[in-house]
Amino acid sequence: MGRLPEGALMQRAAHGLAAAVADLLGATYGARVRLLVGPGDNGGDALHAGARLARRGARVEAVLLAPQVHAEGLAALLAAGGRVLEGAERERPDVVVDGILGIGGRPGLREDAVAALGAVEGVPVVAVDVPSGVDVDTGRLDGPHVRADLTVTFGTHKVAHLVDPAAQACGALHLVDLGLDVPPAPVEALQRDDVARLIPVPGPFDHKYTRGVVGVRAGSEQYPGAAVLCTSGAACGLAGMVRYVGSAADEVRGTHPEVVVGAGRVQAWVVGSGGSEGAGEALAAAAEDGVPLVVDADAIAHVASLGAGADVLVTPHAGELAALLGVDRADVEADQLGHARRAAADLGVTVLLKGRRTLCAAPDGGVRATTTGTPWLGTAGAGDVLAGLCGALRAAGLSSYDAGSVGSWVHGAAAQLASGGGPVVAAQVAAAVPRVVRDVLDGRPLS
Numbered sequence: 001m002g003r004l005p006e007g008a009l010m011q012r013a014a015h016g017l018a019a020a021v022a023d024l025l026g027a028t029y030g031a032r033v034r035l036l037v038g039p040g041d042n043g044g045d046a047l048h049a050g051a052r053l054a055r056r057g058a059r060v061e062a063v064l065l066a067p068q069v070h071a072e073g074l075a076a077l078l079a080a081g082g083r084v085l086e087g088a089e090r091e092r093p094d095v096v097v098d099g100i101l102g103i104g105g106r107p108g109l110r111e112d113a114v115a116a117l118g119a120v121e122g123v124p125v126v127a128v129d130v131p132s133g134v135d136v137d138t139g140r141l142d143g144p145h146v147r148a149d150l151t152v153t154f155g156t157h158k159v160a161h162l163v164d165p166a167a168q169a170c171g172a173l174h175l176v177d178l179g180l181d182v183p184p185a186p187v188e189a190l191q192r193d194d195v196a197r198l199i200p201v202p203g204p205f206d207h208k209y210t211r212g213v214v215g216v217r218a219g220s221e222q223y224p225g226a227a228v229l230c231t232s233g234a235a236c237g238l239a240g241m242v243r244y245v246g247s248a249a250d251e252v253r254g255t256h257p258e259v260v261v262g263a264g265r266v267q268a269w270v271v272g273s274g275g276s277e278g279a280g281e282a283l284a285a286a287a288e289d290g291v292p293l294v295v296d297a298d299a300i301a302h303v304a305s306l307g308a309g310a311d312v313l314v315t316p317h318a319g320e321l322a323a324l325l326g327v328d329r330a331d332v333e334a335d336q337l338g339h340a341r342r343a344a345a346d347l348g349v350t351v352l353l354k355g356r357r358t359l360c361a362a363p364d365g366g367v368r369a370t371t372t373g374t375p376w377l378g379t380a381g382a383g384d385v386l387a388g389l390c391g392a393l394r395a396a397g398l399s400s401y402d403a404g405s406v407g408s409w410v411h412g413a414a415a416q417l418a419s420g421g422g423p424v425v426a427a428q429v430a431a432a433v434p435r436v437v438r439d440v441l442d443g444r445p446l447s
């Protein structure tokens, strides 16, 4: 679509914003709406939306947090019967609209903004475009910021919507389509249709070897269970066959009779889950085959020993990535995008940084964020299942970037399905993977 005049764009944004606020309120007539208005267009969006809500009978009041605010927006609000709040107001609003800072805002908030937010603590907040004060382009939180219940954004998702810790400050996300062409995003989020397109589906003449064999070198005397769980992820049916090499052969065979025990030809190896002290050796043995590697848990510490040119997907949690980079875990958690990108670029590998919002960072700078999942997935062995699943996708022919991001999307969706809002254990997540794949391919709701 062609270019639209600035004013028309703002009206579209205000329309979407007002509709989202009205939805949240349930009934607009008589509802009390407080706008926190900063100096820019973000404040203009809030003022125009406020004018629309006032015309629908809401009592709209604006707190002006800048000497100059969007003049047209303010005029529209006043003409619609809204008012500007001077001084303290005792009556609490039903909803707060955060129009303090938009995508051009610097991280942090000024004192007057912090005080205005403090006065409405506990009231639901709808953020315009992004919660004010978050770092829009990195997902970091440096200083005071808004914690929104709902963020209404326009055109396309921004980094802060997808990357923690900022993503968590957004609350629920609502995207208003402005009908514009949008440039490629620095961080993408795979949608269900993308996953359906990327999942490897066997053709009529495929057999187990053409579909790909995934090898698993995992487990130890200490952690035989990790070998079983990693194999469960690999044995999700997305590759033609699973091989297992390691000390937990009996446990693996007992749970998965279809798994072939012993070395042999594979299209990708998964190494390290529960590998303990033997993980370095297991990685070296796997690397001899020259096939793509998925490197998890205890093998991650040895990834630098792989020669340049090895095709590697590493799957660390924040603690493992911190150890790999020689920084504190808290630093990784505070800047997940920066550390995932840095590790991918410095080591020349694809990095799947696991967390609430798992990130898949390729050495060429591409990043995908996973939007499926549930906090119930934070359970022992869930990462082992994910490593196996990514290995199956890698063996079936996906690139490391696609295998990591699709694997993580499917893993999160399987956790949601298995959880249904309640607790899950890792084996249940693995067991739900085939159902997720079926539903995604069929285009039906996850069941």
Ligand SMILES: NC(=O)C1=CN([C@@H]2O[C@H](COP(=O)(O)OP(=O)(O)OC[C@H]3O[C@@H](n4cnc5c(N)ncnc54)[C@H](O)[C@@H]3O)[C@@H](O)[C@H]2O)[C@@H](O)CC1
Pocket: 222, 223, 224, 225, 226, 227, 272, 273, 274, 275, 276, 297, 298, 319, 380, 381, 382, 383, 384
């Ligand atoms: N069933 C199994 O066999 C399982 C095996 N696992 C394997 O266990 C190995 C170690 O994995 P981890 O990533 O857990 O690494 P660690 O067990 O080394 O734990 C990482 C860090 O978490 C902190 N920590 C540990 N226990 C804690 C506690 N109770 N409270 C607060 N902080 C605590 C410590 O600071 C520790 O350094 C990996 O090889 C992994 O694959 C896990 O996947 C869990 C399941």
Ligand SMILES: Nc1ncnc2c1ncn2[C@@H]1O[C@H](COP(=O)(O)OP(=O)(O)O)[C@@H](O)[C@H]1O
Pocket: 297, 317, 354, 355, 356, 357, 358, 373, 374, 375, 376, 377, 378, 379, 380, 381, 382, 383, 384, 385, 386, 411
């Ligand atoms: N709060 C959370 N919300 C969503 N997913 C989570 C959360 N915490 C952990 N996870 C997911 O659970 C899995 C845990 O993996 P990992 O830390 O390797 O555990 P383990 O080593 O026990 O298998 C990862 O896929 C991670 O993304």
